[in-house]
Structure formats: structure tokens, C-alpha cells
Amino acid sequence: MMKRLMISLFALSLMSGCGQGGNGEQSAASTNPQAQAGNASGNTEQGAQADAASDTNAASAVMAPDPDAILRTSMQARNGVGLDRLDQDSLQIACSNAEDRAGDQAGKLREAAMAAIEFPEDGNYLGDWKKGEAIAQNGRGMQYSDDPDDPNGGNCYACHELAAGEVAYGTMGPSLRNYGQRGQSEAMLKYTWGKIWNPHAYMVCSHMPRFGEAGILTPDQIRHVMALLLDPASPVNKAE
Template identity: 45%
Template sequence: MKKGFLATLMISAGIIACQPAPQAAKEEHKNTFSKATTQKTSKKSSKEKEFLKALGAQDKWQKACSNPVQVAPEGVDVTKFIEEMKATIKYPADGKLVGDWKKGESLALLPKEYKALYGRKGGSKKGNCYACHCGDPRIIACGNIGPSLRGYGKKGIDPKMTYDRIYNPWAQVPCSTMFRFGYHGLLSPEEIADIVAYLHDPESPINK
């Protein structure tokens, strides 16, 4: 009887001895949580530094437009503002402001949008026009932040005005929320000319 009891006691003691001490487990959990928190804080801090760096690198016009509640840049001569923005616009070397509408379509559509329409690879993430606008009536999932582009080429708008508006919208509407594609170098002058063609060409789906 005593031998059986002692054997049971020894086995129980061995099992307990093999288990990690509660305090050690707590410390391990604490260290793991602390490490994860530190990494998360580090990533957040890095993003904040990048944001502050970008904020500090703003040109005077961007700073003037950074107040979200104003319509026009505060304390800035709007006429001078527009003149300086117009001066930033660069045109294609061949002087053609209306390029190839099919190339423009490929720039305007995301790859998934292009494949949905044509069943093959194409499209680009550079323009992403349908995030803010509607245009091609075949594309139902489109944005309404900007005006509709359907039938754009039938409205009698000067292609140069369209080109300038895409290159640097601030040359026409100070502090516009539209991205300044040419000003920031996301689209080349030739690519912008192709998007102008996509908007103006009678054969473009935009104008069907």
C-alpha cells in the first residue's frame, strides 16, 4: 500500500517538475507581447516619420492648399498661383496633344477592368481614372468624386484644356483634389496625350 502510494507521489512530482513554472510562463508571454508591441510601435513611428518628412517637403503651393476647410489657397494671389502652375506644364516633344486612344484606354483602366472587358492582359495602375470618374458605359463600378466623363468628346472641350487639366489640375482649379499626374511625374507628356485621345476620339468607348 505504501509502495503504491509512494510510486504515485513520485510520478505526480515528476509531472509537476516537467511543467514550466507559472512565473516563467508569464515572463515569456510578457516578453513576446512586449516585442510585438515594440515592432508595431516602430512601424507606426516609421510611417509617422515618412508623413512628417513629406509634409515638410511640400512646396509653398501645397502648403497653401493643405488646409482642408478652404476653397482657395489662403493668403495667396490666385492669379499668380494659376500662372505658376501653368508654367509647370510640359508638352510632348512632337507637339501632339492628342495621341492614341487605345493606349490611353490601357492607361485609364486597371488590369482587372481591362481583362473584364477584353479577356486579356492589359491596363495599368498609373491612371486609375475609374476610381474617381465614370466613363465607359460598360464599366459599372466607377467613382463619383469627379464629374462623369461619358460623352466627353462631344462637349466641345479644347483638347489642350483637357491635357492641362490632367497634367496639373491646379493650373485651372487651385487646390483641386484631382491628382497632378504630370506635375508629380506619374504620367509622361506622351501618356497624357494618349489619355486625352481616350477622352476625345469619336471611336473611344467614352464617346459611344
């Protein structure tokens, strides 16, 4: 609960630009109805209003569901994958809806994502496309069935078409065939790196994982995937 409130506070600070002040907790609860359940502090005007509202709703006996609490009683830690995996950050909270939109938080979330991208300090964006291809093919990593000592894969082919020779590609994401035609300008390098690091910097509530931000891939691995996309010698940029 404490963690969730802190996360909510962070979401609030993103939204309003200031997370300070004594009314933080109460406001955070109002931004996140899930956190509100079980929070009985009704000692402020807004809190009292919320309590009154839930009293009214109690007649219909339909409380707002709390998926986080349900998951915590429905899952068990296994092989190093613990319940802390369920802790949501502000972006996950904002994007957990049927519309797939972060609403009025989108701008702040996008800016925060952009500001946190760690670009290579030495300006070296491109590694070895062959290693990148192996990373793109590898769907393992961070599952309780995986060996935590093995490097994570990027699993790019799960969602994207890349090399011409690989027909077993998914269609969740756009085709990246001939991505290298976009060139290697600094803007292109930074955009591609940033998109892999944290796609929400460009499209909030993207379905793509935050490969850099979440520590799924290392900077070196991202360099290799960058080369797979941009190296003219990469099969992504060959006719077949």
C-alpha cells in the same frame, strides 16, 4: 526643417512676387506657423512680436499643431517610399485647410501652375485610346505595395465616369462621358492636356493629382488618356 523653410520661402515669393532680402526667413516663418515652431530667432521686430504672441498663448497651453512633424515620427520608409514624400510644396501648404482655398495666394499659384505646364512640342496630343483605357483602369503606382518597375496607372475610374461599359466608376470628380463632344480645337486640346498635367492651373486646390507635373504619368501616357477622352472611336464617346 531646412527644406520646409525653403518651401515656405517659395510660397512667400509667390505671394509677394519677391523672395529676396534678409527678412525672408522671418517672414517665411510667419506665413507658416508650422515652420515657426522651434524657430527661436526673435531678433527682429516681427519675430519679437511672434514670440510675445506665443508667450500669451502659452498660458492656454494649446500650441498650434505641427502635422508635418507628427507624420515624420509616425511613419516609416518602406519599399522605396521614404519620408521625403512628406515634404510639402507651396501649393500643398496653401491648400491644407478645411476651406480648401488658397486665399490670397490662389492667383499666383494658378499662374505658376499654368506657366509650368509642358505641352507637347510636336503638337501631337492624341495617342491610342485603347492604351488610355488601360491606364484609366490601372490604380497602381507609387504605393509601397507596388512594383516600382511597373508603369504607373492613372486610376481615372476611381473618381470619374468614362466609358459607358464601365459601371464601377467613382463620383469624386465629374462624369467625363461623351467628353469628345467638346471637339478637338487647339484650345480644347491644350485645356485637357493642362488639366491632366496640373489641374491647379484651372482650379487651385483641386482634389485631382498633378499627373504630369508630379511625374505620375509620362507624356506618352497622357497622350493615350487624351485619346480616350477625345477620340470619336473611344468608348467614352460611344452610346454603349
